[in-house]
Amino acid sequence: SAKALEFLTGLGVKVILNNRVVDFDGEFVYMKDGTKIQSRKVIWAAGVTGSLVPGMPETSIVRGNRLKVDRFCQVEDVQNIYAIGDIAYMEEEGYPDGHPQVAQVAIQQAKLLAENLKNKAAGKTLTPFSYRDLGSMATIGRRLAVVYLPRWKFQGTFAWFVWLFVHLFAIIGSRNRLVVFINWVWN
Incomplete structure (x- = not known):
């Protein structure tokens, strides 16, 4: 999202697009285009590959x-x-x-x-799965978020409060909600 990129760069994050990591030796990250970036820590967020399940054809x-x-x-x-x-x-x-x-x-x-x-x-008819996209949300820094709903897109502090509300209600137990809410607002 362009807004997420804007927020991240505003926070001082250097975002590298249209390139990928090919190696990391503990001191340098090596990019596909030949760029070498010094770093002792790397957070890898580039896709999901499952573990093979034994016995599956x-x-x-x-x-x-x-x-x-x-x-x-x-x-x-x-x-x-x-x-x-x-x-x-x-x-x-x-x-x-x-x-x-x-x-x-x-x-x-x-x-x-x-x-x-x-x-x-019970011998009843089965229902086939049909995915219903409810939208997506992401927090980006302190009190900033982007929200993409099927018919509405917004960002900023209001989006962060919407993200907070939705995630608080996904947490089981009112005591847990209160503790998490205080922690999120405080931090």
């Missing part, structure tokens, strides 16, 4: 070591094994390369799979 494993699942979260080419979240690769209309590896996909898949397993045990 090769036909069930796709890019990133993810397990290919059908619309009911059942791993393809095996019986009675299900996968959800980051390890599950499911194609559907609008997502020909699989769903984004974010929490809301896993939460939606978990709810549907639980319901489908109950329905299967």
Whole structure:
């Protein structure tokens, strides 16, 4: 997002785009374009590759070591094994390369799979998964955030309060919410 880039550079973060890290030797980071950056600490945030699951047929494993699942979260080419979240690769209309590896996909898949397993045990019809994108949010520094909802995009301090509100209500227990709220506001 252009706004996230603006916030980060405003905080003094040097953002490098259209390049990638190819090596780190403990003292220098080496970029694909030949740039060498001195650094003793590197935070790697460049994608997700799953661990291989022993015993799975090769036909069930796709890019990133993810397990290919059908619309009911059942791993393809095996019986009675299900996968959800980051390890599950499911194609559907609008997502020909699989769903984004974010929490809301896993939460939606978990709810549907639980319901489908109950329905299967009761001999009822199963419901295929259909991802509903609820938007995304990210905090960027102190009291700054970006929010992208399906019909509304905004950023800044108000966005940070929206992010805070949404995440507080995802936390179980009112005591935990209060402690987390105080910690987030204080820090």
